Amino acid sequence: MSQKINVTTDNSIWFHLMRIAELIQLRDLLRELVMRDMKIRYEGTALGFAWTLINPLLFVGVFYFLFNVVLDVGTSRFTSYTLIGMLIYTWFQSSLVEACSIARSNRDLVRRPQFKVAVLPLVSVTGNLIHLLLAFPILAVILLIEGSRLSAVLLTLPIVIIVQFIFTVGLAFLGAAISVLYRDIGYLIDVILRVFFFLTPIFYEVSKVPSQFQAIYSLNPLVPLLDAYRNPLIHGLPPSWNSLLSLGLIALLLVIVGYKLFVKISHRFAEEI
Protein backbone atom coordinates (compact mmCIF):
# COMPACT_ATOMS: atom_id res chain seq x y z
CA MET A 1 0.00 0.00 0.00
CA SER A 2 1.35 3.41 -0.82
CA GLN A 3 1.32 5.39 2.38
CA LYS A 4 2.82 8.64 1.18
CA ILE A 5 4.46 10.74 3.81
CA ASN A 6 5.13 14.45 3.65
CA VAL A 7 8.81 14.23 2.83
CA THR A 8 10.15 15.95 -0.23
CA THR A 9 13.65 14.55 -0.63
CA ASP A 10 15.03 11.54 1.18
CA ASN A 11 18.41 13.01 2.12
CA SER A 12 17.31 16.39 3.44
CA ILE A 13 18.10 17.38 7.01
CA TRP A 14 14.36 17.42 7.66
CA PHE A 15 14.15 13.73 6.78
CA HIS A 16 16.91 12.78 9.21
CA LEU A 17 15.36 14.87 11.96
CA MET A 18 12.08 13.07 11.28
CA ARG A 19 13.83 9.73 11.68
CA ILE A 20 15.34 10.76 15.02
CA ALA A 21 11.94 12.00 16.19
CA GLU A 22 10.46 8.66 15.14
CA LEU A 23 13.08 6.76 17.14
CA ILE A 24 12.38 8.85 20.25
CA GLN A 25 8.68 8.20 19.73
CA LEU A 26 9.32 4.47 19.37
CA ARG A 27 11.42 4.45 22.55
CA ASP A 28 8.62 6.22 24.43
CA LEU A 29 6.05 3.79 23.05
CA LEU A 30 8.17 0.84 24.17
CA ARG A 31 8.63 2.40 27.58
CA GLU A 32 4.91 3.06 28.08
CA LEU A 33 3.93 -0.46 27.04
CA VAL A 34 6.57 -2.09 29.24
CA MET A 35 5.51 0.07 32.18
CA ARG A 36 1.88 -0.81 31.56
CA ASP A 37 2.68 -4.52 31.72
CA MET A 38 4.73 -4.12 34.89
CA LYS A 39 2.00 -2.12 36.61
CA ILE A 40 -0.69 -4.59 35.61
CA ARG A 41 1.38 -7.57 36.72
CA TYR A 42 2.04 -6.30 40.23
CA GLU A 43 -1.16 -4.30 40.70
CA GLY A 44 -2.74 -5.14 44.03
CA THR A 45 -0.16 -7.76 45.10
CA ALA A 46 1.48 -7.39 48.48
CA LEU A 47 4.84 -8.83 47.45
CA GLY A 48 4.94 -7.14 44.05
CA PHE A 49 8.21 -7.69 42.27
CA ALA A 50 9.35 -10.27 44.84
CA TRP A 51 7.12 -12.81 43.08
CA THR A 52 9.40 -12.69 40.07
CA LEU A 53 12.40 -13.48 42.29
CA ILE A 54 10.74 -16.27 44.21
CA ASN A 55 10.59 -18.57 41.21
CA PRO A 56 14.31 -18.72 40.33
CA LEU A 57 15.37 -18.67 43.99
CA LEU A 58 13.07 -21.55 44.84
CA PHE A 59 14.40 -23.57 41.91
CA VAL A 60 18.00 -22.86 42.84
CA GLY A 61 17.17 -24.06 46.36
CA VAL A 62 15.60 -27.27 45.10
CA PHE A 63 18.45 -27.86 42.65
CA TYR A 64 20.95 -27.28 45.44
CA PHE A 65 19.31 -30.03 47.44
CA LEU A 66 18.94 -32.39 44.44
CA PHE A 67 22.26 -31.91 42.67
CA ASN A 68 24.56 -31.00 45.50
CA VAL A 69 23.19 -33.10 48.32
CA VAL A 70 21.23 -36.03 46.87
CA LEU A 71 23.18 -36.50 43.62
CA ASP A 72 26.48 -34.70 43.54
CA VAL A 73 26.99 -33.28 40.01
CA GLY A 74 30.20 -31.63 41.18
CA THR A 75 29.49 -28.11 39.98
CA SER A 76 31.81 -25.70 41.73
CA ARG A 77 30.23 -22.62 43.30
CA PHE A 78 26.89 -24.28 42.66
CA THR A 79 24.62 -21.46 43.84
CA SER A 80 26.25 -18.72 41.74
CA TYR A 81 26.55 -21.01 38.75
CA THR A 82 22.93 -22.19 38.85
CA LEU A 83 21.41 -18.80 39.66
CA ILE A 84 23.14 -17.22 36.65
CA GLY A 85 21.86 -20.08 34.49
CA MET A 86 18.33 -19.78 35.87
CA LEU A 87 18.10 -16.00 35.49
CA ILE A 88 19.54 -15.89 31.97
CA TYR A 89 17.43 -18.80 30.80
CA THR A 90 14.29 -17.32 32.36
CA TRP A 91 14.84 -14.09 30.47
CA PHE A 92 15.20 -16.02 27.20
CA GLN A 93 12.30 -18.39 27.83
CA SER A 94 9.76 -15.90 29.19
CA SER A 95 10.47 -13.43 26.39
CA LEU A 96 9.82 -16.01 23.70
CA VAL A 97 6.76 -17.57 25.33
CA GLU A 98 5.25 -14.11 25.83
CA ALA A 99 6.12 -13.02 22.29
CA CYS A 100 4.14 -15.95 20.89
CA SER A 101 0.90 -14.65 22.39
CA ILE A 102 1.62 -10.93 22.38
CA ALA A 103 -0.32 -10.08 19.22
CA ARG A 104 -3.36 -11.91 20.52
CA SER A 105 -3.20 -10.34 23.96
CA ASN A 106 -2.93 -6.88 22.42
CA ARG A 107 -5.67 -7.42 19.89
CA ASP A 108 -7.16 -3.94 20.24
CA LEU A 109 -3.77 -2.30 19.68
CA VAL A 110 -3.06 -4.41 16.62
CA ARG A 111 -6.36 -3.29 15.14
CA ARG A 112 -5.70 0.34 15.89
CA PRO A 113 -4.66 2.61 12.99
CA GLN A 114 -1.10 3.92 13.10
CA PHE A 115 -0.03 1.54 15.87
CA LYS A 116 3.49 0.25 15.23
CA VAL A 117 2.90 -3.47 15.70
CA ALA A 118 6.60 -4.26 15.39
CA VAL A 119 7.11 -2.79 18.85
CA LEU A 120 5.26 -5.71 20.49
CA PRO A 121 8.02 -8.38 20.38
CA LEU A 122 10.40 -5.73 21.76
CA VAL A 123 7.97 -5.19 24.64
CA SER A 124 8.16 -8.82 25.72
CA VAL A 125 11.97 -9.01 25.52
CA THR A 126 12.47 -5.64 27.26
CA GLY A 127 9.95 -6.34 30.01
CA ASN A 128 11.70 -9.58 30.89
CA LEU A 129 15.11 -7.91 30.70
CA ILE A 130 13.94 -5.52 33.40
CA HIS A 131 13.04 -8.48 35.60
CA LEU A 132 16.55 -9.84 35.06
CA LEU A 133 18.16 -6.52 35.97
CA LEU A 134 16.02 -6.22 39.09
CA ALA A 135 17.31 -9.63 40.21
CA PHE A 136 20.97 -8.59 39.80
CA PRO A 137 21.39 -7.27 43.38
CA ILE A 138 20.49 -10.70 44.78
CA LEU A 139 22.85 -12.36 42.33
CA ALA A 140 25.58 -9.92 43.39
CA VAL A 141 25.14 -10.85 47.06
CA ILE A 142 25.38 -14.57 46.29
CA LEU A 143 28.43 -14.06 44.05
CA LEU A 144 30.21 -12.11 46.79
CA ILE A 145 29.37 -14.75 49.40
CA GLU A 146 30.77 -17.49 47.14
CA GLY A 147 34.01 -15.59 46.64
CA SER A 148 33.64 -13.60 43.41
CA ARG A 149 35.34 -10.23 43.44
CA LEU A 150 34.59 -6.95 41.71
CA SER A 151 36.80 -6.38 38.69
CA ALA A 152 36.96 -4.35 35.50
CA VAL A 153 36.02 -7.42 33.50
CA LEU A 154 32.42 -7.00 34.68
CA LEU A 155 32.23 -4.05 32.28
CA THR A 156 31.91 -6.60 29.47
CA LEU A 157 28.50 -7.72 30.79
CA PRO A 158 26.47 -5.01 28.98
CA ILE A 159 27.90 -6.31 25.68
CA VAL A 160 26.80 -9.85 26.50
CA ILE A 161 23.35 -8.60 27.47
CA ILE A 162 23.05 -6.66 24.20
CA VAL A 163 24.01 -9.74 22.19
CA GLN A 164 21.41 -11.84 24.00
CA PHE A 165 18.85 -9.06 23.57
CA ILE A 166 19.32 -8.96 19.79
CA PHE A 167 19.33 -12.75 19.57
CA THR A 168 16.09 -13.03 21.55
CA VAL A 169 14.41 -10.19 19.67
CA GLY A 170 15.14 -11.97 16.38
CA LEU A 171 13.50 -15.17 17.62
CA ALA A 172 10.67 -13.15 19.20
CA PHE A 173 9.84 -11.55 15.83
CA LEU A 174 9.70 -14.99 14.22
CA GLY A 175 7.68 -16.56 17.03
CA ALA A 176 5.23 -13.65 17.33
CA ALA A 177 4.55 -13.56 13.60
CA ILE A 178 4.25 -17.28 12.92
CA SER A 179 2.15 -18.06 15.99
CA VAL A 180 -0.53 -15.64 14.80
CA LEU A 181 -1.04 -17.80 11.72
CA TYR A 182 -0.38 -21.15 13.41
CA ARG A 183 -1.18 -21.18 17.08
CA ASP A 184 0.55 -24.55 17.46
CA ILE A 185 3.87 -22.80 17.10
CA GLY A 186 3.30 -21.10 20.44
CA TYR A 187 2.74 -24.44 22.19
CA LEU A 188 5.62 -26.03 20.28
CA ILE A 189 8.04 -23.29 21.34
CA ASP A 190 6.86 -23.64 24.92
CA VAL A 191 7.61 -27.39 24.87
CA ILE A 192 10.97 -26.95 23.14
CA LEU A 193 12.03 -24.35 25.72
CA ARG A 194 11.10 -26.70 28.58
CA VAL A 195 13.22 -29.45 27.00
CA PHE A 196 16.13 -27.10 26.36
CA PHE A 197 16.15 -26.13 30.00
CA PHE A 198 17.75 -29.54 30.57
CA LEU A 199 19.89 -29.47 27.41
CA THR A 200 21.47 -26.20 28.49
CA PRO A 201 24.19 -26.06 31.13
CA ILE A 202 22.09 -24.47 33.84
CA PHE A 203 22.94 -26.58 36.88
CA TYR A 204 25.71 -28.80 35.49
CA GLU A 205 28.95 -28.01 33.70
CA VAL A 206 29.49 -28.56 29.96
CA SER A 207 32.55 -30.70 30.75
CA LYS A 208 30.20 -33.30 32.30
CA VAL A 209 28.70 -34.02 28.87
CA PRO A 210 30.42 -37.16 27.40
CA SER A 211 32.87 -36.33 24.64
CA GLN A 212 30.90 -38.08 21.87
CA PHE A 213 27.98 -35.66 22.51
CA GLN A 214 30.10 -32.55 22.98
CA ALA A 215 30.02 -31.43 19.33
CA ILE A 216 26.26 -31.62 18.97
CA TYR A 217 25.68 -30.29 22.48
CA SER A 218 27.72 -27.18 21.77
CA LEU A 219 25.48 -26.29 18.81
CA ASN A 220 23.06 -24.89 21.38
CA PRO A 221 23.75 -21.14 21.13
CA LEU A 222 22.96 -20.77 24.82
CA VAL A 223 26.12 -22.74 25.70
CA PRO A 224 28.57 -20.01 24.62
CA LEU A 225 26.12 -17.36 25.83
CA LEU A 226 26.06 -18.70 29.39
CA ASP A 227 29.85 -18.96 29.32
CA ALA A 228 30.00 -15.31 28.34
CA TYR A 229 28.08 -14.45 31.51
CA ARG A 230 29.86 -16.86 33.85
CA ASN A 231 33.41 -16.05 32.78
CA PRO A 232 33.30 -12.46 34.05
CA LEU A 233 30.86 -13.04 36.92
CA ILE A 234 32.36 -16.19 38.46
CA HIS A 235 35.91 -16.52 37.19
CA GLY A 236 36.85 -12.87 36.67
CA LEU A 237 37.77 -13.64 33.04
CA PRO A 238 36.64 -11.81 29.89
CA PRO A 239 34.11 -13.65 27.69
CA SER A 240 35.39 -15.53 24.67
CA TRP A 241 35.26 -12.81 22.05
CA ASN A 242 35.22 -15.23 19.13
CA SER A 243 32.11 -17.07 20.19
CA LEU A 244 30.44 -13.83 21.29
CA LEU A 245 31.14 -12.31 17.87
CA SER A 246 29.69 -15.27 15.98
CA LEU A 247 26.68 -15.27 18.29
CA GLY A 248 26.25 -11.56 17.61
CA LEU A 249 26.34 -12.16 13.85
CA ILE A 250 23.75 -14.93 14.12
CA ALA A 251 21.66 -12.60 16.26
CA LEU A 252 21.79 -9.81 13.66
CA LEU A 253 20.83 -12.23 10.90
CA LEU A 254 17.90 -13.48 12.99
CA VAL A 255 16.69 -9.94 13.63
CA ILE A 256 16.79 -9.05 9.93
CA VAL A 257 15.01 -12.23 8.83
CA GLY A 258 12.59 -12.10 11.77
CA TYR A 259 11.71 -8.45 11.28
CA LYS A 260 11.11 -8.89 7.55
CA LEU A 261 8.85 -11.87 8.09
CA PHE A 262 7.05 -10.09 10.92
CA VAL A 263 6.32 -7.02 8.78
CA LYS A 264 5.13 -9.23 5.95
CA ILE A 265 2.76 -11.26 8.13
CA SER A 266 1.66 -8.34 10.31
CA HIS A 267 -0.63 -7.05 7.55
CA ARG A 268 -2.73 -10.11 8.21
CA PHE A 269 -2.74 -9.80 12.01
CA ALA A 270 -5.90 -7.72 12.15
CA GLU A 271 -8.00 -10.36 10.41
CA GLU A 272 -6.34 -13.43 11.92
CA ILE A 273 -6.75 -12.62 15.61
Added chain:
Amino acid sequence: MPGKIIVQNLGKKFRWYHPDRPTKLKQVFVRGIKKLRPMGEFWAVRQLSLEVTPGHMVGLIGHNGAGKSTLLRLIGGVGKPDEGNISTHGRIGALLDLGAGSHPDLTGRDNLFLSGVIAGLTRREVASRFDSIVAYAELGEFIDNPLRTYSSGMQMRLAFSVVAHTDPDILLIDEVLSVGDAAFQEKCIQSIKKYKANGSAILLISHDMTQIRELCDEVYWLKDGHTVTHGEPEQVCAQYLESTTSEAKASN
Protein backbone atom coordinates in the same frame (compact mmCIF):
# COMPACT_ATOMS: atom_id res chain seq x y z
CA MET B 1 -1.16 21.15 8.10
CA PRO B 2 -3.59 20.10 5.37
CA GLY B 3 -4.49 16.45 5.31
CA LYS B 4 -5.71 14.46 2.36
CA ILE B 5 -7.10 10.99 1.67
CA ILE B 6 -7.34 9.43 -1.77
CA VAL B 7 -8.85 5.97 -2.15
CA GLN B 8 -8.89 4.38 -5.60
CA ASN B 9 -10.72 1.20 -6.55
CA LEU B 10 -10.15 -0.24 -3.11
CA GLY B 11 -10.89 -3.91 -2.58
CA LYS B 12 -10.49 -5.94 0.61
CA LYS B 13 -11.35 -9.58 0.76
CA PHE B 14 -11.89 -11.64 3.87
CA ARG B 15 -11.86 -15.40 3.97
CA TRP B 16 -14.40 -17.16 6.02
CA TYR B 17 -13.75 -20.49 7.55
CA HIS B 18 -15.77 -23.44 8.68
CA PRO B 19 -17.22 -22.72 12.12
CA ASP B 20 -15.37 -25.82 13.41
CA ARG B 21 -12.08 -24.74 11.90
CA PRO B 22 -9.35 -26.38 13.96
CA THR B 23 -6.96 -23.96 15.56
CA LYS B 24 -4.93 -26.65 17.27
CA LEU B 25 -3.01 -29.50 15.75
CA LYS B 26 -4.91 -32.06 17.79
CA GLN B 27 -8.21 -30.83 16.38
CA VAL B 28 -6.92 -31.19 12.82
CA PHE B 29 -6.85 -34.96 13.35
CA VAL B 30 -10.24 -35.04 14.99
CA ARG B 31 -12.09 -32.72 12.65
CA GLY B 32 -10.20 -33.34 9.45
CA ILE B 33 -7.85 -31.35 7.33
CA LYS B 34 -10.63 -30.19 4.99
CA LYS B 35 -11.94 -27.76 7.54
CA LEU B 36 -8.61 -25.95 7.59
CA ARG B 37 -9.18 -24.46 4.17
CA PRO B 38 -11.28 -21.36 3.73
CA MET B 39 -14.82 -22.22 2.66
CA GLY B 40 -15.15 -19.07 0.69
CA GLU B 41 -14.36 -15.46 0.64
CA PHE B 42 -16.26 -12.23 0.54
CA TRP B 43 -15.31 -8.73 -0.36
CA ALA B 44 -15.77 -6.45 2.64
CA VAL B 45 -14.95 -3.52 0.39
CA ARG B 46 -14.87 -3.55 -3.40
CA GLN B 47 -14.34 -1.04 -6.18
CA LEU B 48 -14.54 1.79 -3.75
CA SER B 49 -13.12 5.18 -4.58
CA LEU B 50 -13.34 8.34 -2.57
CA GLU B 51 -11.38 11.45 -1.91
CA VAL B 52 -11.27 13.73 1.08
CA THR B 53 -9.56 17.01 0.30
CA PRO B 54 -8.05 19.34 2.91
CA GLY B 55 -10.67 21.08 5.00
CA HIS B 56 -13.41 18.69 3.98
CA MET B 57 -15.46 16.22 5.91
CA VAL B 58 -17.00 13.14 4.38
CA GLY B 59 -19.69 11.07 6.05
CA LEU B 60 -20.13 7.33 5.66
CA ILE B 61 -23.56 5.83 6.17
CA GLY B 62 -24.96 2.36 5.66
CA HIS B 63 -26.14 -0.72 7.50
CA ASN B 64 -23.96 -2.71 9.85
CA GLY B 65 -21.49 -4.81 7.90
CA ALA B 66 -21.50 -2.48 4.90
CA GLY B 67 -17.71 -2.12 5.13
CA LYS B 68 -17.53 1.31 6.76
CA SER B 69 -15.23 0.36 9.63
CA THR B 70 -13.08 -1.85 7.39
CA LEU B 71 -12.59 1.15 5.12
CA LEU B 72 -11.53 3.33 8.04
CA ARG B 73 -9.07 0.73 9.29
CA LEU B 74 -7.54 0.27 5.86
CA ILE B 75 -7.07 4.03 5.54
CA GLY B 76 -5.43 3.95 8.96
CA GLY B 77 -2.97 1.31 7.72
CA VAL B 78 -4.47 -1.74 9.44
CA GLY B 79 -4.42 -4.61 6.95
CA LYS B 80 -3.41 -4.59 3.35
CA PRO B 81 -5.83 -3.94 0.48
CA ASP B 82 -6.20 -6.74 -2.03
CA GLU B 83 -6.95 -4.29 -4.82
CA GLY B 84 -6.54 -0.63 -5.47
CA ASN B 85 -4.69 2.11 -3.69
CA ILE B 86 -4.86 4.29 -0.62
CA SER B 87 -2.77 7.34 -0.21
CA THR B 88 -2.82 9.56 2.82
CA HIS B 89 -1.02 12.80 3.55
CA GLY B 90 -0.46 13.89 7.12
CA ARG B 91 -0.71 12.57 10.66
CA ILE B 92 -3.69 10.33 11.26
CA GLY B 93 -5.84 10.56 14.38
CA ALA B 94 -8.30 7.73 14.83
CA LEU B 95 -11.27 7.25 17.13
CA LEU B 96 -12.38 3.72 16.32
CA ASP B 97 -12.31 1.58 19.44
CA LEU B 98 -12.45 3.58 22.60
CA GLY B 99 -9.76 2.66 25.01
CA ALA B 100 -7.53 0.58 22.77
CA GLY B 101 -4.48 -0.40 24.78
CA SER B 102 -5.92 1.02 27.95
CA HIS B 103 -6.31 -1.10 31.02
CA PRO B 104 -9.12 -0.91 33.59
CA ASP B 105 -6.79 -1.24 36.58
CA LEU B 106 -4.53 1.62 35.56
CA THR B 107 -5.36 5.18 36.50
CA GLY B 108 -6.70 7.72 34.05
CA ARG B 109 -3.30 9.41 34.19
CA ASP B 110 -1.44 6.22 33.18
CA ASN B 111 -3.95 5.57 30.44
CA LEU B 112 -3.66 9.14 29.20
CA PHE B 113 0.11 8.81 28.77
CA LEU B 114 -0.29 5.39 27.20
CA SER B 115 -2.87 6.43 24.65
CA GLY B 116 -1.04 9.67 23.87
CA VAL B 117 2.14 7.76 23.08
CA ILE B 118 0.20 5.08 21.18
CA ALA B 119 -1.39 7.88 19.14
CA GLY B 120 2.09 8.99 18.08
CA LEU B 121 3.21 11.64 20.56
CA THR B 122 6.42 11.47 22.55
CA ARG B 123 6.20 11.30 26.35
CA ARG B 124 7.45 14.85 26.59
CA GLU B 125 4.72 16.06 24.25
CA VAL B 126 2.07 14.26 26.29
CA ALA B 127 3.43 15.74 29.50
CA SER B 128 3.29 19.27 28.14
CA ARG B 129 -0.31 18.78 26.97
CA PHE B 130 -1.40 16.85 30.05
CA ASP B 131 -3.26 19.67 31.83
CA SER B 132 -4.98 20.74 28.68
CA ILE B 133 -6.10 17.15 27.90
CA VAL B 134 -7.53 16.65 31.39
CA ALA B 135 -9.27 20.03 31.31
CA TYR B 136 -10.78 19.35 27.90
CA ALA B 137 -12.05 15.94 29.05
CA GLU B 138 -13.47 17.61 32.20
CA LEU B 139 -12.07 14.83 34.38
CA GLY B 140 -10.54 16.95 37.15
CA GLU B 141 -9.43 14.85 40.11
CA PHE B 142 -10.91 11.68 38.59
CA ILE B 143 -7.76 11.49 36.47
CA ASP B 144 -5.99 9.60 39.29
CA ASN B 145 -8.74 7.01 39.71
CA PRO B 146 -8.57 3.64 37.96
CA LEU B 147 -10.21 3.56 34.55
CA ARG B 148 -12.65 0.86 35.68
CA THR B 149 -14.40 3.45 37.85
CA TYR B 150 -15.10 5.64 34.80
CA SER B 151 -18.45 5.74 33.04
CA SER B 152 -18.37 5.01 29.31
CA GLY B 153 -18.97 8.70 28.71
CA MET B 154 -15.90 9.61 30.78
CA GLN B 155 -13.78 7.07 28.90
CA MET B 156 -14.95 8.52 25.62
CA ARG B 157 -14.14 12.04 26.80
CA LEU B 158 -10.61 11.00 27.70
CA ALA B 159 -10.12 9.18 24.39
CA PHE B 160 -11.45 12.06 22.33
CA SER B 161 -9.46 14.61 24.27
CA VAL B 162 -6.19 12.71 23.70
CA VAL B 163 -6.80 12.40 19.96
CA ALA B 164 -7.85 16.05 19.75
CA HIS B 165 -4.50 16.99 21.28
CA THR B 166 -2.41 15.07 18.73
CA ASP B 167 -2.97 17.69 16.00
CA PRO B 168 -4.26 15.19 13.44
CA ASP B 169 -4.23 16.20 9.78
CA ILE B 170 -6.57 13.32 9.08
CA LEU B 171 -9.31 12.36 11.49
CA LEU B 172 -11.09 9.00 11.31
CA ILE B 173 -14.14 8.78 13.57
CA ASP B 174 -16.24 5.65 13.94
CA GLU B 175 -19.54 6.21 15.67
CA VAL B 176 -18.10 7.29 19.00
CA LEU B 177 -19.54 10.75 19.31
CA SER B 178 -22.91 9.33 20.36
CA VAL B 179 -21.37 7.99 23.61
CA GLY B 180 -20.88 11.39 25.21
CA ASP B 181 -23.63 13.52 26.70
CA ALA B 182 -25.17 16.37 24.71
CA ALA B 183 -22.85 19.02 26.13
CA PHE B 184 -19.69 17.07 25.38
CA GLN B 185 -20.95 16.10 21.94
CA GLU B 186 -21.36 19.77 21.18
CA LYS B 187 -17.79 20.37 22.36
CA CYS B 188 -16.49 17.56 20.11
CA ILE B 189 -18.36 18.98 17.17
CA GLN B 190 -16.85 22.43 17.79
CA SER B 191 -13.36 20.85 17.86
CA ILE B 192 -14.07 18.93 14.68
CA LYS B 193 -15.19 22.12 12.98
CA LYS B 194 -12.02 23.84 14.13
CA TYR B 195 -9.84 21.07 12.65
CA LYS B 196 -11.82 21.27 9.46
CA ALA B 197 -11.25 25.01 9.25
CA ASN B 198 -7.51 24.38 9.76
CA GLY B 199 -7.37 22.07 6.75
CA SER B 200 -7.78 18.59 8.23
CA ALA B 201 -9.44 15.90 6.17
CA ILE B 202 -12.13 14.11 8.18
CA LEU B 203 -14.05 10.87 7.67
CA LEU B 204 -17.03 10.22 9.94
CA ILE B 205 -19.13 7.10 10.32
CA SER B 206 -22.46 7.85 11.91
CA HIS B 207 -26.01 6.59 12.07
CA ASP B 208 -27.15 10.00 13.25
CA MET B 209 -28.44 11.71 10.10
CA THR B 210 -28.75 15.10 11.78
CA GLN B 211 -25.09 14.98 12.69
CA ILE B 212 -24.15 13.92 9.17
CA ARG B 213 -26.26 16.68 7.62
CA GLU B 214 -24.84 19.29 9.96
CA LEU B 215 -21.16 18.40 9.63
CA CYS B 216 -20.39 16.74 6.32
CA ASP B 217 -19.67 18.24 2.94
CA GLU B 218 -20.28 14.98 1.15
CA VAL B 219 -21.84 11.64 2.07
CA TYR B 220 -21.15 8.13 0.81
CA TRP B 221 -23.80 5.49 1.27
CA LEU B 222 -22.14 2.10 1.44
CA LYS B 223 -23.78 -1.27 0.99
CA ASP B 224 -22.04 -4.66 0.83
CA GLY B 225 -18.69 -2.98 0.41
CA HIS B 226 -19.45 -0.69 -2.48
CA THR B 227 -20.89 2.77 -2.93
CA VAL B 228 -24.62 2.93 -3.60
CA THR B 229 -24.49 6.65 -4.16
CA HIS B 230 -22.64 9.69 -2.97
CA GLY B 231 -23.10 13.41 -3.06
CA GLU B 232 -24.91 16.16 -1.18
CA PRO B 233 -25.68 15.14 2.42
CA GLU B 234 -29.35 16.17 2.17
CA GLN B 235 -30.04 14.06 -0.90
CA VAL B 236 -28.05 10.96 0.08
CA CYS B 237 -29.45 10.87 3.62
CA ALA B 238 -32.99 11.23 2.27
CA GLN B 239 -32.46 8.36 -0.20
CA TYR B 240 -30.90 6.20 2.48
CA LEU B 241 -33.74 6.79 4.95
CA GLU B 242 -36.31 6.12 2.25
CA SER B 243 -34.74 2.77 1.37
CA THR B 244 -34.45 1.74 5.04
CA THR B 245 -38.11 2.45 5.73
CA SER B 246 -39.24 0.56 2.61
CA GLU B 247 -37.01 -2.38 3.58
CA ALA B 248 -38.50 -2.36 7.07
CA LYS B 249 -42.01 -2.33 5.63
CA ALA B 250 -41.17 -5.17 3.24
CA SER B 251 -39.84 -7.35 6.06
CA ASN B 252 -42.99 -6.74 8.06
